[in-house]
Amino acid sequence: MMAMHEPVANRPAPARDPWRRRLVASLLYGRNVDRAAKTRGRIALAVFIFALGYAVIAARLVMFAAAPDGHGSRRAIAQDAVATARPDILDRNGEILATDVRTPSLFAEPHRIIDVDEASELLTAVMPDIDAAELRGRLASKRRFVWLKREITPEQRAQIHRLGIPGIGFLPENKRIYPNGAEVSHLLGHVNIDNQGTAGIEKWLDARGLADLHLAGLATDRLQTPVELAVDLRVQHALRDELIAARAKFKAVAAAAVLTDVRTGEIVSMVSEPDYDPNNPREALDPTRINRLTTGVYEMGSTFKALTLAMALDSGKITLKSAFDASHPLQYGKFAIHDFHAQNRVLTVPEIFTYSSNIGTARMALSLGIEHHKWFLRKMGQLERLRTELPESAEPLVPKRWAELNTVTIAFGHGLSVAPLQAVMAISALMNGGHLIPPTFLKRSESEARSLATQVIKPETSEKMRYLMRLNVEKGTATKADVKGYYVGGKTGTADKVVGGRYSKTKVLTSFTAVLPADQPRYLLLIMLDEPQATPDTHGFTTSGWNAVPVGGAVIARIAPLLGLEPRFELPPADKLILASAGSR
Amino acid sequence: MMRVLNICVIGALVLAAADVYTIKFESTRQAQRVAKLRLEIRRERDAVAALRAEWAKLDNPARIQALARRHLQLGPVEARQVDPLDNLPERPADLVAVEEADPIATVIANPGVLDRPAAGNLPAAAR
Numbered sequence: 001m002m003a004m005h006e007p008v009a010n011r012p013a014p015a016r017d018p019w020r021r022r023l024v025a026s027l028l029y030g031r032n033v034d035r036a037a038k039t040r041g042r043i044a045l046a047v048f049i050f051a052l053g054y055a056v057i058a059a060r061l062v063m064f065a066a067a068p069d070g071h072g073s074r075r076a077i078a079q080d081a082v083a084t085a086r087p088d089i090l091d092r093n094g095e096i097l098a099t100d101v102r103t104p105s106l107f108a109e110p111h112r113i114i115d116v117d118e119a120s121e122l123l124t125a126v127m128p129d130i131d132a133a134e135l136r137g138r139l140a141s142k143r144r145f146v147w148l149k150r151e152i153t154p155e156q157r158a159q160i161h162r163l164g165i166p167g168i169g170f171l172p173e174n175k176r177i178y179p180n181g182a183e184v185s186h187l188l189g190h191v192n193i194d195n196q197g198t199a200g201i202e203k204w205l206d207a208r209g210l211a212d213l214h215l216a217g218l219a220t221d222r223l224q225t226p227v228e229l230a231v232d233l234r235v236q237h238a239l240r241d242e243l244i245a246a247r248a249k250f251k252a253v254a255a256a257a258v259l260t261d262v263r264t265g266e267i268v269s270m271v272s273e274p275d276y277d278p279n280n281p282r283e284a285l286d287p288t289r290i291n292r293l294t295t296g297v298y299e300m301g302s303t304f305k306a307l308t309l310a311m312a313l314d315s316g317k318i319t320l321k322s323a324f325d326a327s328h329p330l331q332y333g334k335f336a337i338h339d340f341h342a343q344n345r346v347l348t349v350p351e352i353f354t355y356s357s358n359i360g361t362a363r364m365a366l367s368l369g370i371e372h373h374k375w376f377l378r379k380m381g382q383l384e385r386l387r388t389e390l391p392e393s394a395e396p397l398v399p400k401r402w403a404e405l406n407t408v409t410i411a412f413g414h415g416l417s418v419a420p421l422q423a424v425m426a427i428s429a430l431m432n433g434g435h436l437i438p439p440t441f442l443k444r445s446e447s448e449a450r451s452l453a454t455q456v457i458k459p460e461t462s463e464k465m466r467y468l469m470r471l472n473v474e475k476g477t478a479t480k481a482d483v484k485g486y487y488v489g490g491k492t493g494t495a496d497k498v499v500g501g502r503y504s505k506t507k508v509l510t511s512f513t514a515v516l517p518a519d520q521p522r523y524l525l526l527i528m529l530d531e532p533q534a535t536p537d538t539h540g541f542t543t544s545g546w547n548a549v550p551v552g553g554a555v556i557a558r559i560a561p562l563l564g565l566e567p568r569f570e571l572p573p574a575d576k577l578i579l580a581s582a583g584s585r
Numbered sequence: 586m587m588r589v590l591n592i593c594v595i596g597a598l599v600l601a602a603a604d605v606y607t608i609k610f611e612s613t614r615q616a617q618r619v620a621k622l623r624l625e626i627r628r629e630r631d632a633v634a635a636l637r638a639e640w641a642k643l644d645n646p647a648r649i650q651a652l653a654r655r656h657l658q659l660g661p662v663e664a665r666q667v668d669p670l671d672n673l674p675e676r677p678a679d680l681v682a683v684e685e686a687d688p689i690a691t692v693i694a695n696p697g698v699l700d701r702p703a704a705g706n707l708p709a710a711a712r
Binding site for chain 2 (some may be wrong): 065095096099100101102177179180181183233234237238241483484485486557558560561566567569
């Protein structure tokens with residue numbers, strides 16, 4: 001310090017500094033520099049920098065004081081995001097089909113546990129169903145976070161809380177609940193433990209953008225708008241109840257049914273027995289529990305004759321008065337086409353429909369040609385995969401080479417396998433005035449449906465088809481489904497199943513397609529029974545008229561009041577009511 | 586002069602600081618209340634959801650059907666049990682005028698009115 005004062009005191013004679021100091025000074029500051037001025041400048045700079053620093057601190061303080069405390073709430077959301085919320089799913093009347101319930105899940109932070117043995121002993125005492133060795137392994141692990149048990153009951157939560165074990169905690173998670181159990185299983189689908197949809201409408205919800213919301217951690221609130229489906233829970237229950245009874249009665253491998261609104265394409269009910277409980281998704285893995293209406297493809301049998309007849313009538317070349325020779329089996333190479341209800345004479349078009357004549361239908365399709373047949377079926381959506389909201393769908397099995405024999409067999413529903421829902425869509429179009437409307441599981445208004453519809457056949461043809469359907473119930477193969485008051489029309493179908501590459505004589509797939517009411521169609525019902533057995537009541541028969549049709553009748557009698565259809569009695573027969581109005585146009 | 590000014594400024598500073606502190610304290614309290622209410626709302630909403638799920642479970646048609654089979658004599662509605670409103674018969678004529686102060690007394694005083702309603706006025710089902 002003394003050395004510093006000396007040169008200031010001796011400033012008038014700087015030359016007296018020792019030469020080494022002068023050398024250092026000149027190297028550091030340069031010659032002829034006023035060091036006092038420089039020092040003042042530096043002090044000013046330091047003052048300015050400190051002032052700036054304090055200003056920044058002050059500004060930050062003001063900001064902290066003014067800004068809302070957002071930190072805590074963000075943490076709370078991150079905690080909730082463990083199993084994310086899904087929107088409720090409601091039926092068309094607002095009944096809950098699927099909802100989220102918040103349940104606690106138990107977790108541990110192993111590094112904070114003091115005594116692993118004591119902790120695992122206490123926990124197994126509360127939850128006897130937990131695997132003790134595995135629990136101990138998890139508690140002793142080196143990880144920072146482990147799940148011990150997902151979705152515990154509130155009582156268990158309270159008990160564990162009372163144990164007061166350090167390093168153990170709860171996180172609220174959303175658990176998907178299906179209060180109706182198996183009633184609406186295939187349609188709804190189900191979710192996995194992390195609340196992500198893995199099948200049915202639940203998967204569709206995820207595909208529609210919910211999954212992205214989940215990833216962003218946004219879909220944690222239950223304030224998401226509920227999804228309204230077209231399904232009616234009461235009708236669904238009635239249909240399922242009748243199908244379970246029918247499946248037991250006829251000892252069928254499976255039974256399925258679908259009910260659609262022909263004016264909007266809404267699927268009001270869909271049941272495929274055996275089904276599963278979405279609360280226990282493991283059941284869904286069983287291959288016998290698939291949804292036969294969308295994931296299975298079947299030869300629909302005589303049900304397809306409705307399409308062939310509509311094609312024939314719509315072409316204008318064939319009228320209701322046309323006749324075809326069904327007096328002897330149709331020989332085709334080494335194949336012979338027989339009739340089940342053989343009449344062995346010339347049949348008119350309505351007779352072909354009511355006697356369900358294979359020969360007549362085949363001749364009708366042949367007279368129009370292969371190309372026309374293919375073109376018509378393509379137009380009716382029978383040759384391509386039908387896509388709905390459900391992720392599960394099946395491609396129809398179309399013959400690779402389409403020869404005349406294919407047209408012959410496909411005319412009466414063999415040789416082309418389609419998903420039953422696909423056939424329902426086409427027959428709805430035949431009934432509702434010729435509008436082909438893609439089916440939907442969501443609510444849809446009539447005007448929306450009209451904007452999606454394509455006109456596939458003439459309205460007059462549709463009226464003739466409704467006449468034929470009603471006629472078939474009045475005096476054809478479907479008389480057992482004539483529920484008084486609802487003017488039911490319908491077509492039966494019995495298809496021999498292919499077993500080991502050959503058509504089986506004993507195993508059949510029977511179906512019944514009903515339209516109600518036939519004069520002003522509102523709903524189309526399809527009943528399918530897979531391998532029904534003969535019972536004493538059916539006199540040994542396994543054809544549709546003895547099993548699927550009575551089931552259809554029982555179903556209609558039960559669901560028509562639920563659907564709000566007004567019963568009308570004393571209506572004239574089909575040729576007076578439907579055909580007369582068709583002719584007057 | 587300077588001293589008075591300084592004292593005034595210091596006084597103002599203390600007052601301002603006290604005021605800011607009160608405001609900050611109050612706002613923290615309010616924020617806590619908001620957070621608490623929010624938590625309560627969420628709890629309530631969860632409880633509502635749980636109860637609705639419970640209700641839906643109890644309301645399940647299969648359960649109702651089983652209960653109805655066990656406890657009631659009722660069966661499903663049949664088509665012939667449904668009738669449109671147009672088929673309702675006309676309402677039978679009143680026994681006494683509506684404005685009557687004491688209708689029962691009038692009927693007792695005048696028992697002849699009881700025989701009046703003609704068979705034609707009765708509903709079709711009662712005939």
